[in-house]
Amino acid sequence: xxxxxxxxxxxxxxxPATHGVLRVVLELDGETVVRAVPHLGHLHRGLEKLAETKxxxxxxxxxxxxxxxxxxxNNLGYCLAVEKLLGIEDQIPERATVLRVCLAELQRxxxxxxxxxxxxxxxxxxxxxxYTFRERETIIDMLEDVTGARLTPSxxxxxxxxxxxxxxxxxxxxxxxxxxxxxxxxxxxxLTKNKIWRNRTEGIxxxxxxxxxxxxxxxxxxxxxxxxxxxxxxxxxxxxxxxDFEIPTGTVGDVYERYLVRLAEMRQSIxxxxxxxxxxxxxxxxxxxxxxxxxxxxxxxxxIGCLIRHFKLMSxxxxxxxxxxxxxxxxxxxxxxxxxxxxxxxxPYRFRVRPPCFINLQALEEMIKxxxxxxxxxxxxxxxxxxGEIDR
Amino acid sequence: xxxLNAIVDILKGxxxxxxxxxxxxxxxxxxxxxxxxxxxxxxxxxDDERLGFNMLTDLTAVDRTPRTPRFEVIYNLYSFPHNRRLxxxxxxxxxxxxPTVEGVWKAANWLEREVYDLFGIVFDGHSDxxxxxxxxxxxxxxxxxxYPLEGIPQKVVYR
Numbered sequence: 001x002x003x004x005x006x007x008x009x010x011x012x013x014x015x016p017a018t019h020g021v022l023r024v025v026l027e028l029d030g031e032t033v034v035r036a037v038p039h040l041g042h043l044h045r046g047l048e049k050l051a052e053t054k055x056x057x058x059x060x061x062x063x064x065x066x067x068x069x070x071x072x073x074n075n076l077g078y079c080l081a082v083e084k085l086l087g088i089e090d091q092i093p094e095r096a097t098v099l100r101v102c103l104a105e106l107q108r109x110x111x112x113x114x115x116x117x118x119x120x121x122x123x124x125x126x127x128x129x130x131y132t133f134r135e136r137e138t139i140i141d142m143l144e145d146v147t148g149a150r151l152t153p154s155x156x157x158x159x160x161x162x163x164x165x166x167x168x169x170x171x172x173x174x175x176x177x178x179x180x181x182x183x184x185x186x187x188x189x190x191l192t193k194n195k196i197w198r199n200r201t202e203g204i205x206x207x208x209x210x211x212x213x214x215x216x217x218x219x220x221x222x223x224x225x226x227x228x229x230x231x232x233x234x235x236x237x238x239x240x241x242x243x244d245f246e247i248p249t250g251t252v253g254d255v256y257e258r259y260l261v262r263l264a265e266m267r268q269s270i271x272x273x274x275x276x277x278x279x280x281x282x283x284x285x286x287x288x289x290x291x292x293x294x295x296x297x298x299x300x301x302x303x304i305g306c307l308i309r310h311f312k313l314m315s316x317x318x319x320x321x322x323x324x325x326x327x328x329x330x331x332x333x334x335x336x337x338x339x340x341x342x343x344x345x346x347x348p349y350r351f352r353v354r355p356p357c358f359i360n361l362q363a364l365e366e367m368i369k370x371x372x373x374x375x376x377x378x379x380x381x382x383x384x385x386x387x388g389e390i391d392r
Numbered sequence: 393x394x395x396l397n398a399i400v401d402i403l404k405g406x407x408x409x410x411x412x413x414x415x416x417x418x419x420x421x422x423x424x425x426x427x428x429x430x431x432x433x434x435x436x437x438x439d440d441e442r443l444g445f446n447m448l449t450d451l452t453a454v455d456r457t458p459r460t461p462r463f464e465v466i467y468n469l470y471s472f473p474h475n476r477r478l479x480x481x482x483x484x485x486x487x488x489x490x491p492t493v494e495g496v497w498k499a500a501n502w503l504e505r506e507v508y509d510l511f512g513i514v515f516d517g518h519s520d521x522x523x524x525x526x527x528x529x530x531x532x533x534x535x536x537x538x539y540p541l542e543g544i545p546q547k548v549v550y551r
Contacts, residue, residue: 041525048510049534053541084418213447213472216499227472234475323417326450326468326479339468341454354450354468362502391525 006034011376013042019118019380020387024364031372036365040358043391051351055317056082056158059351064152066353066389069114070332072107072143075156076100080237081327081338082158085320088289096160096285101238102173102276103146103155104329105269109180110139111332112262112269116187119259119381123200128190135183138176145169159293160286170277177274184266191259201256205367205379208253215363219334219356221383224261225253231330243272255382262384292318317346324350333357333384353392357385396421399478402442407433412483422479427465427490430482434496437469437478445469445478448497451504453484453511455537462486463513467493484513492518510535 012023021042027035047066051059063074083089113132120128140150146165147153155162191197207215212222222229230247232240248264250257287293294313295306320342328337334356341350360383367379400414403423410429415422425433437445450468467480484490492515494500504515505524512533515521523530532544 041523041527044525046534049539049541087418211498214498216447216449216497229472324422324479325418325420326477328449335449337450337468339450339452339466350452350454352450352452352466358502358506359499362499 009373016122019385020390022361022380022385022387022390024376024380026373026376028373031374033368033371033373033376036368036376038361038364040387041391043387045392047392048351048353052348055346056320056348057313057317059348060157061152061154063353064154066355066392067111067331067333067336067357067386068151068388069111069386070107071152071154072103072147072156073111073329073331074336075154076104076238077327077329077331077336078338079156079158080329081325081340082320084327085323085325085340085342086158086292087321088159088287088292091287091289092160093284093287094281095164095283096287097238098276098280099161099165099285100156101240101243102273102280103143104238105272105276106139106143106173108269108332109266109273110136110143112266113139115262115332115381115384116259119384120191120197122377122381123197125191125194125197128187131183131186131190135180138172142169142172142176145172157286157293159289160284164285170280173273173277177270177277180270181267184263188263192263198256200374200378201259201382202254203252204255204371204375205382206252206254207363207367211363211366212253215366216359217334217363219331219360219384220258220261220265221253221360222334223247224250224257226251231328231335235328237327237329240272243275245269245271255378258382319344319346320348326354328354331356333386333389334360353389355389355392357383357387358390361385361390395474395476396478399423399443402440403433403436406436420477420479422481424481424483427482427484427488430465430480431491431493431496433480434467434493437480438496441473443478444471444473446472448493448499448503449477451493451500451507453507453513453535455511455535457537460485461488463511465490465507465513489514489516491516494518509533512536 007028009026009028011026013021023039025037026033047062051062063078064071066074113136117129117132144150146169147155209225209227212225226249228247228249233247245268248261250261294310299306300310322342322344324341326339328335336356337354339352340348343349368376404411410426412424437443447470449470452466454464461483463484465482469478504518507513508521509523509525510533532539
């Protein structure tokens with residue numbers, strides 16, 4: 001009898017199905033995974049260190065560059081954290097809050113569409129990508145109308161929003177809300193009852209509720225395991241408690257249910273967008289707190305007082321009271337938290353991001369041990385990781 | 393936040409002097425705990441029904457230099473049964489170690505590795521304490537306040 005030994009395979013960092021520069025060292029016995037050790041850090045830019053040298057307004061731009069598929073939600077989480085630190089949560093104008101919700105939900109749909117297209121592509125269903133990117137393009141166009149940027153908007157600001165949304169956005173958003181549910185039906189038609197899709201995803205990458213909580217897993221992965229937990233419901237922010245929407249959950253917690261949960265979430269998100277559009281109040285989109293928020297741009301050109309206020313804020317920033325806060329939002333991937341420590345100066349003394357992808361990825365080995373090597377692709381895809389956020 | 397005050401009282405009653413203090417800011421409560429007892433406090437926080445902090449949302453550290461003790465290890469906890477949060481802080485001297493809480497919450501494994509990587513705090517009894525974001529052989533711990541923003545030149549060995 002000849003001697004056999006396990007084979008070591010390096011998956012990544014240049015591998016299309018690792019969604020960035022993730023490297024996983026797999027130990028294989030034939031086609032069965034014995035061990036899987038992720039190696040991170042290829043995209044580490046030291047965002048937390050960098051943010052400590054920026055003023056609170058400046059540090060906002062760094063948040064875009066973590067999970068770049070959900071940049072507006074990253075902005076939102078950061079701004080809510082700073083607003084909490086400053087104690088100005090109550091002064092955010094109503095229109096800004098509703099627009100924040102509207103934009104965040106559109107961004108969530110865009111993030112899920114990107115995930116669905118690439119996840120299906122990983123597993124071999126190429127057509128889906130062209131469908132989902134069609135709708136994603138529509139959303140990105142709308143966001144561009146509002147924010148001026150497609151990927152890194154830095155649009156949600158401390159105290160409100162950078163600008164009001166133009167009328168064309170509301171027209172496009174209305175049309176999109178009407179059309180989108182039928183588009184989700186199309187994706188479902190392609191995949192939900194597709195035999196190959198189900199064979200590749202059902203019963204794969206199962207993780208139990210207890211394990212999820214042990215590993216601090218949040219977001220769609222936790223919900224697919226059957227835990228009805230969504231920060232928008234349990235610890236609402238931006239008035240999410242006043243919107244009517246459901247939290248989709250699964251029962252088994254396999255790759256297939258994560259897919260179902262995310263699809264259902266898109267349908268819920270579009271409901272929220274519709275409600276936000278219906279109730280959109282008139283008024284300013286930036287709080288008026290002279291020592292913190294910049295004055296309206298028009299007044300900067302006409303009024304010397306506003307010019308000075310603008311200059312002071314943009315060059316020097318504002319001082320935050322000494323203390324520390326933790327604030328988290330439900331991002332597309334899970335709980336995105338910001339832990340800010342202030343020493344009373346203009347810059348955050350400590351800027352900590354609780355990255356949902358980093359924490360969710362930790363359970364990868366748990367999910368793929370003893371499974372086939374092809375399942376690794378399906379499981380990594382189903383976790384919906386973005387390396388920009390894992391490595392920071 | 394009266395229920396959070398109750399938690400502080402429970403912890404004080406259970407651990408006495410090991411609870412070094414507590415403070416509240418913007419409705420969020422932090423409890424400062426002696427690092428030698430952190431494992432007991434963590435286990436108690438998870439298992440006691442009145443507390444039920446079964447999820448370690450986040451684990452990180454703050455460099456308080458030139459204050460002593462230099463570091464603070466921060467544990468952000470969340471309780472599913474009660475839907476509330478609590479923050480534990482454990483002061484650690486430079487060149488000192490702190491027990492790992494990996495056995496209490498599995499999520500602590502990578503989070504502690506990250507703190508070790510970026511702050512250089514050693515977690516006693518950790519199963520796999522390697523750098524996680526930076527490469528093995530990297531010199532320095534970037535999130536320390538005395539580490540320059542532009543970095544320090546590294547000798548990179550190509551294989």
